[in-house]
Amino acid sequence: MTTVDIAVPVPARRPTPRESYLNVAHTVKSWALTTDHKRIGILYLVTTVFAMALGGVFALVLRTEHLSPGPTIVDAYTYNRLFTMHGIVMVWLFMIPSIPTAFGNFLLPIMIGAKDVAFPRLNLLSYYIYLLGSIWVLIALWAGGCDTGWTFYTPYSDHSPSAVVPTVFGIFILGWSTIITGVNFIVTTHTMRAKGLGWFRMPLFVWAMYGVSIIQTLATPVLAISLLVVGIDHWFDWGLFDPARGGDPVLYQHLFWFYSHPAVYIMILPAMGVIIEVVCTFSHKNPASYKAIAYSTLGIAFVGFATWGHHMFVAGISVFDAAAFGVLSMLVAIFSAIKVFTWVLTMRRGSVVVTTPMLYFFAFLFLFVFGGMTGVAVATQSLDVHWHDTYFVVAHFHFIMVGSTMTAWLAALHYWFPKITGRMYPERMGYVGATLVFSGFFMTFFPQFLLGNAGMPRRYYDYDPQFQPLHVVSTVGAWILGAAMIWTLTYLLVALFRGERAPANPWDSRSYEWLTPSPPPKHNFVREPVFARDPYDYTVPAEEVHA
């Protein structure tokens, strides 16, 4: 039978400080020119946190503006630029890199028993390209930012007076970082597994990284060309989507969404990878079906490419195409459902321990199912006619991106905090943080379903007075969510310096990253690892790890 426990504090053990990847060298140069995948993961983690904070500040200003109809704290042009830059910073500077570049980089080689990724110098290059692209977007921000929406729809994006060209160029640069990381992870997974480690004995987080790498490597080039054309059209006035010169603006949407729909799977697959690891560890159980998780990951990766037209139901595509996309969009939801059932069944007959990561999992479960079902709802073409471009869609995707992906990111931050830093975070503060995050999130975005269904359009600066009460609730929720994030990042920062020293395996997990000390040595394992058992075998006790 299933048992549930509140987390027991880990007994204090203070092993003598020894050499790890963190203290092997202290110079700025050793960090700036590192080819160690763990240090590169840290560089990405720190940068993406700053990106999230910036995107979050934009969101708070937007929500505060909506406290009352008409002008409240910004004018309409600024509002348009704010929601555009919020979307761009959140999607490309935070969400897409967040889990793969920080946790994927750190953990992927360790989980397959490798010393590093296949191309360590390319890995460092990918970080600097990411940094350059991010700085370019900041420059665009300083130049006033873009006001076209993160989707850059033509023909407006061809003529907008805002800083379109530096913005698209910055994203163009960022895309190459994503592609290089994707290629690196794919080749690493294929060629660098430890002796005897077959595909179906790897930790499932590796499958998630592999799946997301396939999507991001194949989809991002299409974004690159779409944005390149927008940039060329804007700068040189070539009119590739200008109807007067033979152009068709709907074709832009086809190209943009061909990337941007798989992009949402880029954002959710890593989160799902975190979740399965968290569920198994804190249920002390193997997954209900390893292959169900592995294959559904591939299913999402491939079928997700075929669904992009559901963003264009009312754009003027043909009835035939809309019908095709509607059916395909329903199909891709099946794989997510398989995962949800597998996660829940995994807990059955396990010994569940409710730690902070597990609390985030419970939040994830509820919000992902809620958000996912509303996704199936808007994929229904006849219903989408009513909901398209309203707050209903905005609520749907925030339930997935914030309620699911960011929640899973927070779970990952806590779950792997001991492994990465060698310290424990304060569990009770984690409980408070998780509760605040969930409450703030729900209060912000649930009312938006109601707003959208009642007819509140998205990206509108002004609104009719009857929408105000729900907007006020949503804004209060946003401030609570903001406070929750500050609370969480603060105690994590303090724990970095003052937390209890962590043992190699504080969670009594069987996954392979816990077979090495916390934090790991520079070359990941003290001796060449041979993984004699599978990563979810809770029928045997966890091994002793010697530094």
Place this chain on the structure above:
Amino acid sequence: MKEPTPRALLLTLIVLLVLAGVSLAFRFAHLGDFGFAVALGIAAIKAVLVALVFMEITIEKPTVRFAFAACLSLFALMIALLVGDIVTRSPPPLGPPPGTEARYKG
């Protein structure tokens, strides 16, 4: 499969140049819509030759070939549904714009 010999490489180049010549000749034939299929068909044969002989794709492990094939399939998917949209659109409510009647036939 082994790496191609210099003779195989030269032979391939000659075939490629001949095919290019054939394609050029067809430019002056009056094939109408069929011309599209002929020109792209010859181009596809040339591309496959380059991939097989010059790029030695046959020597690569199956995983690599599958990876590249996946990319081509995605391209095909993009074309299928994008073109599928254009060719199945109904005329706008006020009738087809001048010069586009042919597109909405049937």
Place this chain on the structure above:
Amino acid sequence: MREHVAGHFEDIEKQAHAARFGMWVFLGTEVLFFSGLFALYIGYRIEHPRGFDVGVEHNTLVYGSVNTAVLLVSSYFVALGVHELRLGRNRLSAWLVGLTILLGLAFLGIKTAEYLHHFADGIYPGGTGRFFEEHTDPGLKMFFTLYFCMTGLHAIHVLVGCGVLSFLLYKVATRSIGAWAPHPLAIGAIYWHLVDVIWIFLWPLFYLVTGHVR
């Protein structure tokens, strides 16, 4: 400095396989990068059949065809260069790679002359220029704008290819790669071949396919 086995690979063969795998995946991304423009070409061709036919007929067939031959021959030379390097004949390989680069530069020179020819005819990207005042079909504007966009992007890839091959030429000539580790040149060569393959498709689309509608 001699190419050696990087610390995290077991042997040079594994490293070579990883490098080739990585390059093929990257080539896949290049195909998808151009895919969007090919999709636009096909879409717009269906929307403007007459304009595109007229565009092909007004395009500079001789320049385009000569360039096709130039690239095909250059592919042959670099493939032969890889073969020679595998046999340890670095000097011969270096000459062949050098010839490839020269042909690549020749391609770019011919392309530049061709663009100047277009400008002289009053054909500019964006559908501007006196040619479009005389021929007002909007499909014609789209044809030539796509032409400049796709061949321009391709030309940038040819330039990058010349740069990559120049770097590899240096490595071949200084014997830092050779029979024991020929794969860096092999992967540079397959990049060049892909650039050739893209032109193999650009040439018929912009120079050959016409229904002879006038």
